Amino acid sequence: MTIPAPDHKRYFIEKLGLSERLMERCLGEALSAGGDYADLYFESVTSTSLGIDESLVKSASQGISVGCGIRVVSGERTGYAYTDDLSSDRLLRAARTAALIASGPAKELMSGFRHTETPSLYPVAGATSDAEIAAKLALIQRADKAARAYDSRITQVRAGFNDELRRILVAASDGTFASDTQPLARLNVFVIAQDGSANGGSGGTARGTSGGGGRVTMDFFEGDKSPEHYAREAARTAILQLGAIEAPAGEMPVVLGPGWPGVLLHEAVGHGLEADFNRKKTSAFAGLIGQQVASPKVTVVDNGLMPGRRGSINMDDEGNATQETVLIENGVLKGFLSDKLNSRLMGMPNTGSGRRESYHHIPMPRMTNTYMLNGEDMPEDIIKSVKRGLYAVNFGGGQVDITNGKFVFSASEAYLIEDGKVTRPVKGATLIGNGPEALKYVSMVGNDLALDEGIGTCGKAGQSVPVGVGMPTVKLDRMTVGGTGQ
Amino acid sequence: MSQPASTVSSDLQQLASEVLSKALKAGATDAEAVVYEGDEFSTLVRLGQVETLKESGSRAVGLRVFLNSGKAQRTASTSSSDFSNESIARLVEGAITLAKITSEDPFAGLPEAHEFGKIEEDQHLYFDDVNAMPPAERIEIARRAEAAAMAYDTRIQNSGGGDFDTSTSHKILMNSRGFTGEYRRSYCGFSAAPIAHDEKGNMQRNYWFSNSRTVTKLENPEEIGHEAARRTLKRLGARQVKTQKVPVVFSPEIARGIIGNIFDAANGDAIYRNASFFSGMLGEQVAGENITVIDDGTLVHDGIGGFGTRPFDGEGLPTRRTVLVERGILKNYVSNTYTARKLNMKSTGNASRGLAGNPGIGAGNFFLEAGTLTPDQIIGDVKSGLYVTETMGFGVNLVTGDYSQGASGLWIENGELAYPVEEITIAGNLKDMYKNIVAIGNDLIFRGASAAPTMRIEGMTIAGA
Numbered sequence: 029m030t031i032p033a034p035d036h037k038r039y040f041i042e043k044l045g046l047s048e049r050l051m052e053r054c055l056g057e058a059l060s061a062g063g064d065y066a067d068l069y070f071e072s073v074t075s076t077s078l079g080i081d082e083s084l085v086k087s088a089s090q091g092i093s094v095g096c097g098i099r100v101v102s103g104e105r106t107g108y109a110y111t112d113d114l115s116s117d118r119l120l121r122a123a124r125t126a127a128l129i130a131s132g133p134a135k136e137l138m139s140g141f142r143h144t145e146t147p148s149l150y151p152v153a154g155a156t157s158d159a160e161i162a163a164k165l166a167l168i169q170r171a172d173k174a175a176r177a178y179d180s181r182i183t184q185v186r187a188g189f190n191d192e193l194r195r196i197l198v199a200a201s202d203g204t205f206a207s208d209t210q211p212l213a214r215l216n217v218f219v220i221a222q223d224g225s226a227n228g229g230s231g232g233t234a235r236g237t238s239g240g241g242g243r244v245t246m247d248f249f250e251g252d253k254s255p256e257h258y259a260r261e262a263a264r265t266a267i268l269q270l271g272a273i274e275a276p277a278g279e280m281p282v283v284l285g286p287g288w289p290g291v292l293l294h295e296a297v298g299h300g301l302e303a304d305f306n307r308k309k310t311s312a313f314a315g316l317i318g319q320q321v322a323s324p325k326v327t328v329v330d331n332g333l334m335p336g337r338r339g340s341i342n343m344d345d346e347g348n349a350t351q352e353t354v355l356i357e358n359g360v361l362k363g364f365l366s367d368k369l370n371s372r373l374m375g376m377p378n379t380g381s382g383r384r385e386s387y388h389h390i391p392m393p394r395m396t397n398t399y400m401l402n403g404e405d406m407p408e409d410i411i412k413s414v415k416r417g418l419y420a421v422n423f424g425g426g427q428v429d430i431t432n433g434k435f436v437f438s439a440s441e442a443y444l445i446e447d448g449k450v451t452r453p454v455k456g457a458t459l460i461g462n463g464p465e466a467l468k469y470v471s472m473v474g475n476d477l478a479l480d481e482g483i484g485t486c487g488k489a490g491q492s493v494p495v496g497v498g499m500p501t502v503k504l505d506r507m508t509v510g511g512t513g514q
Numbered sequence: 515m516s517q518p519a520s521t522v523s524s525d526l527q528q529l530a531s532e533v534l535s536k537a538l539k540a541g542a543t544d545a546e547a548v549v550y551e552g553d554e555f556s557t558l559v560r561l562g563q564v565e566t567l568k569e570s571g572s573r574a575v576g577l578r579v580f581l582n583s584g585k586a587q588r589t590a591s592t593s594s595s596d597f598s599n600e601s602i603a604r605l606v607e608g609a610i611t612l613a614k615i616t617s618e619d620p621f622a623g624l625p626e627a628h629e630f631g632k633i634e635e636d637q638h639l640y641f642d643d644v645n646a647m648p649p650a651e652r653i654e655i656a657r658r659a660e661a662a663a664m665a666y667d668t669r670i671q672n673s674g675g676g677d678f679d680t681s682t683s684h685k686i687l688m689n690s691r692g693f694t695g696e697y698r699r700s701y702c703g704f705s706a707a708p709i710a711h712d713e714k715g716n717m718q719r720n721y722w723f724s725n726s727r728t729v730t731k732l733e734n735p736e737e738i739g740h741e742a743a744r745r746t747l748k749r750l751g752a753r754q755v756k757t758q759k760v761p762v763v764f765s766p767e768i769a770r771g772i773i774g775n776i777f778d779a780a781n782g783d784a785i786y787r788n789a790s791f792f793s794g795m796l797g798e799q800v801a802g803e804n805i806t807v808i809d810d811g812t813l814v815h816d817g818i819g820g821f822g823t824r825p826f827d828g829e830g831l832p833t834r835r836t837v838l839v840e841r842g843i844l845k846n847y848v849s850n851t852y853t854a855r856k857l858n859m860k861s862t863g864n865a866s867r868g869l870a871g872n873p874g875i876g877a878g879n880f881f882l883e884a885g886t887l888t889p890d891q892i893i894g895d896v897k898s899g900l901y902v903t904e905t906m907g908f909g910v911n912l913v914t915g916d917y918s919q920g921a922s923g924l925w926i927e928n929g930e931l932a933y934p935v936e937e938i939t940i941a942g943n944l945k946d947m948y949k950n951i952v953a954i955g956n957d958l959i960f961r962g963a964s965a966a967p968t969m970r971i972e973g974m975t976i977a978g979a
Contacts, residue, residue: 077871084617088590089870090608095572095595108568112595122570128649129567161615184787220789220913233788235913275918277941277977278757308560310674310709312717390566425908427920431674431709431719432749434937436907436920458909458918458939460977508754510909510918510939512975 034152036207040070040197044094048141050116051199054098057123059201062132063102065368066123067200069345070096070114071387074157075192080168082184083176088161097387098122101369102130108390141205144349146342149335150243155211157193159246164189171217171255178263181270184220187259189213191241198347202368206347212338212494214241214483215249217258221266236266237440240481242338253481265422265441268453275442275457275511281414282459282507283445285421286407286478290497293328294398294486295426295435296463297321301355302381302393302488303366305430307374312433312464313361321361322467325403328356330365332380332396338482339397339496341383346391348380355398356467365393385491395486399498403473407501410472412448418509419443419450420459433463457511466507474501526551526573527696529597530688533577536606538690542613543582544624545690546829548867549575552683553645559656560675561664567649573597576869579609586618593869621855625829629851629861630693632826633812633833639819640698641728644680647702652678655704655735662739663708669750670743674707674719676735687867693830699819700727704735706742710750718749725961727818745903748924752934754979755925761899762940762974763892763926766957768902769966773882775944776807777964778912780838780846781875782853791915791945792844800844801948804885807839809848811863811878815960822879822963828867833878836862842949850875880964885954889968892953894929900976901926902940915944921976938978947971 040046051068058066072094079087095112096119107129109122156164171187191213199205216239226232238261240253249255284292297313305311313321322328332350334340341350346368354362366374367382370393383394411419419442426437438458443450479498486495530547537545551573558566576593590612592605660676679702686696703725711717722742724733764772784790792800801807811833813820826832829851837845847857850865850873866876893901906920922936955968 084619085615086589086617086619086622087872088612088616089592090612091593091870092601092604093574093595105564106566108566108570110570110572112572112574125569128569129564161612165615184789220787222788233791233793233913235789235911269914275941277939277975279977279979308674309672310717310719388570388572390568427906427908429719429906431717432752432936434906434920434922436909436939438907438909438918455914455916456909456911456918457941458907458920460906460920460937460939462937508937508939508977508979510920510941510977512918512941512943 034209036195036209037197039072039195040207044114046070046114050119054119054123055199055201057120058098058100058127059135061127061130062135063100063127063130065101065201067099067198067204067346068096069387070197072195073192077188077190078164078168079186079188080172081186083172085165095387096122098126099390100126100129104373105129106390110387141199142203144206144347146206146208149333149340149342150211151245152209152211154245155193156191156213156244156246157211163246167215167249167255171215171259174256174259175217175219175263178260179267181221181223181267182219182263183222186218188216196345200347204347206343208342210341211243213244215239215255215258217262219262219266221270223270226270232270234266234269236262236264236269238262239483242336242482243340244336268441272453272455274513275454276418276509276513277511279506279508281417282504282509283410283414283417283419284499284502285419286474286476286500287498288480289420289423290399290480290499291423291426291437293400293499294395294495294497295428295437296461296466297328297355298395298398299428300430300433300463301364303364303370303374303376304393306364307370311430316361316464319361320359321464322356322359323470324359325473326356326359326467326470327401328398329354329401330395330398334397337397337479337496338484338494341396344380344382345384346382348378348382350380350396353379365395367391367393383493385493389491392489394488394493395495397479397496397498399477399479400473400500400502402475402477402500405472405474407474407476410474410501410503411445411450413472413503414445415447417445419445428463434460435463436460454511457509460508460510466504469505470502471505472503476500526684526686529575530686533575533602533606534688534690536602537577537579537609540606540610541581542579542610544580546578546624547575547688548869549686550683550869552681554681555652556677556679557653557656558675558677559653559660560673562657562661564653565675574869575605577605577609579613580623581613583618586620587622588613588616588618589622590616591870621852624689624691625831625851625861627691630830631832632695637819637823637825638814638817639727639823640700643729644700644702645682647729652680658735659704659706659739662736663706663743666740666743667747669710669712669747670708671711672709674709676704676706678704687830689830695826695830697825702726702729702732704732704738706739708743708746710746712750718746720746720749731818749922749934752922752936754937755935755976756979757977759973759975761896761970761972763896763899763901763968763970765901765903766959766966766968768905769969770964771905772947773807773966774880774964775910775912776838777809777848777877777880780844780848782847782849782857783875784912785847786853786856789913791912795844796847798844799842801839801842802951803842804954805839805842805948805951806837806883808835808837808883809878809880810835813879820879820960820963822877827863828865828873831861831863831865834863848875877964879960881958882954882966884956884958884967886956887953889955889957892955892968892970893926893931895953896926897928899926900935901931917942917944917947938976940974940976942974
């Protein structure tokens, strides 16, 4: 059975009353003072958020945001203006504001748009935004119940369901005319565990969080990614933390579990390989293409084409096709993530990585789903190989200083490895390393690649976009662990 | 010159009042509307050339409705950037429909009518020189700041750029219990972010900035550029140090984050859930006797409203001054109406209101009271230790107080700043850290809504090589 590709642009033409003629006029106005390129980015987002807390549905909200961002590029210069009023007057005014960046004779506009087809990596009909509120409510109520049922020491449970439907249309002076409809859903659980007899009778309190989702239908949350799954995960980690000892401090071997620990790649190499930082030579990776920046066992890709994934996109926010980009192959730095502006200025391929938070923002090179490919080691052999070290399986956020390459990521679930065995759970600790060096110490790579559950949000220059990360079990021979213990 | 905040934008007030009356007509027993309008401008100048220029305005409306069943209330909220009649109708209908599926909660609901109010004096939050400044002048300040940084030293050959940002906003809050308030705020600021390299080609970046509510109070672009350069050059040649336990001196920029965690730990929302290490600690000693921490939503510094100053909070209660910690004793939790009811207390006027969602809890101007020592004295007393100028990461756990962050700064040897260090972590537990603040500086300067002077904490663990 073939399903006809959804016509994403119809919404903008029929519902918002926009026409290709008006878009051409706006682009003409945008290039009225010269400039090499102009684009219009129309966006309409509807979002819903539901929250259960103390077993009561305490919050429910919905938001609608509609607008257009207009960009004019002249050499390395970018002018930008946006409007939340899509009348032709306001659009033309925004185009004239963006045009202030250029100063020259008007540019001739191309003749006609080139309509491009986008793939269908995620559902449009049947996305969670179409589902009944009652069905979403049932998910968080189930999560609340399951977390409380897990253990009597779980004293507080909060669960939330957030989803949105983002429609975008890009029309550009280079003929680009592309549109997409991007659903996104996420279920979160947060719990507090309390135990008066923990820590030798002095009592203890701990938190646990879990969550997941993607560009999915409601069916995603049945089966193995059920609310009960996330609830039990949150409860399990909180209970575990009640008995955690001090994390060790200092340099030691670190084994990272599969999935979300891939945030290491996002911070250690991903950001440093975004083309804008490399064009400006402000990245610690600038000039390292073709050089060994990681162990030969390491291959890292950024792949925006994985069906249903949180970081996947049918097209980027400049209307470019999304792709799979090899960043590091067998330890050698292969390429950057680029957008229209940077690929043109650098004379490099455009990897379709131009993303933005909303029509308020100028697009820039960003990651999608970033992960390390499988190696050949068995995860249990990796653990066995460590005499004394840290086994970290879950993390909070991370951060990187692009220029000096230093990055951190904070473990939320970790254990000691003693004589080849995973032993006691330790408290959260931040791990720190140097991007262009850290992956050189990868000595074993597992065969158990997993992507994260679908909770990642990446921030850069004040803009947030949804992303994914992943990796198999990996051993780094040395890394600095920031605990307080021995 | 300062504009009184009472310049009425009758269109927006009328919209808020229309939304409210439609919500009540549709069945809401109470409602609250917020209307926001703002303008933003930003420019980035890099290597002397304008790289980006952005200028725009936006607006949005948010609605919160309540359905009262007698003893308890249901509530929901909606927001929209579209002010058309059709969209407003959907906003109202959506909120009522959503509210019906929420649970009855005896603690939900607007504040009582007698609680509403606002600071009537001019808080000097809006200056029209910000919007009046021509774009060319703004670009010129960004250019001068970057140029000064780049000219400072030959080791600075690259730059993240110089920028200049402005924003102005106008907010109206109105509810069905008779509160109407509005205020305008203005902001302008610029920074320089030079990049320096050493002889091995290793790069370091840092920045410095100036900001205010009025153009007239901005610092000299050359001085800011030079300070950015000095801060960047200081990081060149940084190395790791060994894992050890030493005294740690925090620069004001980093100290304010650690002190900011006191606000988060005293947040009533975390308190009633037992999700804070301050839960159950009211009246207890939570910090050294030298520690007094205050939240003040009414501060005016030299005729300019603080960055955390506003006449009323997100629910229409007057802002105020709240002492959280007085000589080490936890005196107050901070709350909005909901959490105050949960805790059987009075709201401290710290409600923060976004466009949609239930109100959160936010700080006004939040600070650690200054001590008497100079930063040099605080460093001078350290034989061997760390002076932290930057932290990275998300390793702060407010449930347990566990603290573990990436750090960089300068190593202190015999009371002097000796050499730069990086790729290390600092760790401890906030419960102990607040009790071990042994020295507090006299350098309290507000560069944002929160501030803290230089301070020294004994006995933190540094992890490195």
